[in-house]
Amino acid sequence: MTKKGQFLVLVLCCTFLNNLSAQEIEEKENRLVTKANERYEEYSFRPAIDIYKRVLDKGYVSADLLKKLGNSYYFNADYTEAADTYKRLVEDYTKEVEAEDYFRYAQTLKTLGDYDGSKEFMLKFVELTSDDNRAKLYKSERDFLEDIKQNSGRYNVEPFQYNSPYSDFAPSFYKEGLIFSSDRDTGNLARYRHTWNSKDFLDLYKVNADSISMNAVSKLGEEVNTRLHESTSITTRDGNTLYFTRNNFKEGKYIKDEEGVIRLKIFRATLSDGIWTNIEELPFNSDSYSIAHPALSPDEKTLYFVSDMKGSLGASDIFMVEIKEDGSFGVPRNLGNTINTEARETFPFVTSEDILYFSSDGHPGLGGLDVFATKIAEGKFNGAVVNVGEPVNSKMDDFTFIMDEETRKGYFASNRAEGQGADDIYAFLETKPLKLECxxxxxxxxxxxxxxxxxxxxxxxxxxxxxxxxxxxxxxxxxxxxxxxxxxxxxxxxxxxxxxxxxxxxxxxxxxxxxxxxxxxxxxxxTAGFGDDLAKLLQLSTIYFDFDKYNIRKDSEVEVEKVIAAMEKYPSLKIKVNSHTDSRGKDAYNLWLSEKRAEATVKYMISQGISEDRLSGEGFGETKLMNRCANGVKCSKAEHELNRRSEFIIME
The missing domain is CATH 2.60.40.10 (Immunoglobulins)
Structure with a gap:
């Protein structure tokens, strides 16, 4: 083989090896993206973020990747990174941007305080949607920021003294203290609360909220707290029945749905001799969707919860279900589209005065999740949904709001920047009631x-x-x-x-x-028949004439115009004008005068466009007086004036 031939073979081999290497790299990147998508679909956003970023750093980019990375940041409450990712998406892949992408970008910008930018992309969201509740709310004439301002300043807020450097949230009243959720013993800084991510190991803790000792905090009990994940809870007033959220598991093992997601379920437990027993999952739980975040009505006959079950309007909706006397349950019911939107409604709480508090990023707010309130009236959920305002709400996520309406004290959680941990609980005192009546x-x-x-x-x-x-x-x-x-x-x-x-x-x-x-x-x-007086049917003022005159007075022209308007509206209407005088003067003269008045009225109407063949007139002189003022009877000018009139009789 010649040197030239050897050189060509070498070039071809190198080219093949380079192509193979590129193909291997592409396959590797695809495997990474597939793995990231699996984590994304499992709502494991932090691992998904790490993988997506590795792929991006190597130059592999697509609209789908940017959407999922942006959403991962969004649901993990990393709004700065979410904004940068969404910005790249809308600038580089305009034709592939969907309505929900614009909505989340607008929400992200609002959380970061960029209200002008948020408005720009919210308008784009509105352009792409027609029947979305969020779009309808935004298109309404209300100034929601002004509404929020009006509701603000009603709370004195301070950090909960038992917060940790980790995640503390979901306070609920328990006897003289609280139960709350935390990952303080695991050191896990991931933000679970917004999604159905079940990979964060949270436990339930109890505390005497008025204690000054840090030792007042303790785990609720190993019967409830397991190696699995427990969070959001509610107890009955007597403290003997507990509803709480836990991973979907069976015989100590996680159960995944068809998409590989470990769902959440609500469990119920009863307190016996200081130990939580009879722990059972509620019958309407499912392996296919999540049930979480329980709350009770004041009479404890209704359980409220959050789910993404079939029939939900958005990412999560609030539902209710009857608790029967024997402890069984009715059929879950969605609270409807006044409360639920196509976004996230979550963490319900109902006060003794039947006010439902919940968190949402679908209703207009300051950014992220905001706390809202609505009055529940006779089982109806169509009352005004009101943003509770600052300082409970902020540009960040604010959630798990509870309040005692007797003391006006309560608690909520937030991931605002000034907090000690990933999420912190805050205590508040309401100084002015929220106005919900409209x-x-x-x-x-x-x-x-x-x-x-x-x-x-x-x-x-x-x-x-x-x-x-x-x-x-x-x-x-x-x-x-x-x-x-x-x-x-x-x-x-x-x-x-x-x-x-x-x-x-x-x-x-x-x-x-x-x-x-x-x-x-x-x-x-x-109701109008032949022979009726149109003047009475139209409730006209009487068509009056001056004494010894037959020209129509200016004040009477207005009333005649009303008759003309009726005849224009009803082209088949024919009218006879009957004119009358008072008794003063000779009878024959009065008869002549009344005929002239009828004639003058008809001519006026003809001059205003009414056809002559639809009109006729007749004078009756003083033969049809309206009162006692006949010849020889002394009457006032006003009494005589009543007889100087015209009538408009409907004819065949």
């Missing part, structure tokens, strides 16, 4: 649509969305009405009066600003 003042006038005449004695009703009458009122002597309604719910305001077609206007939930609603009712033409 009363809206509605005023207006009810009028005839054609004549503009006010309708006295018209009925105005408020009817709720279940078509139940809430309240009613009557218009006064000037046709005015006023009423107050509950603006936490949608209402119909309906006006009606005999002889008219009812009219109504729908008012959705609002911020309670006063509103004016004027109603203009149309005549029910079926």
């Amino acid at each position: 009363i809206q003042e509605i005023t207006g006038t009810v009028r005839d649509k054609i004549s503009n005449q006010v309708l006295v004695g018209a009925t105005v009703k408020v009817i709720d969305e279940n078509n139940e009458e809430v309240m009613t009122t009557i218009t006064d002597s000037e046709g005015n009405y006023s009423l107050s309604l509950d603006c936490n719910q949608g209402n119909f305001v309906r006006a009606s009066i005999q002889g008219y077609v009812p009219s109504e206007e729908y008012l959705g939930r609002s911020d309670g600003k006063a509103k004016i609603i004027d109603f203009y009712l149309e005549r029910d033409t079926v």
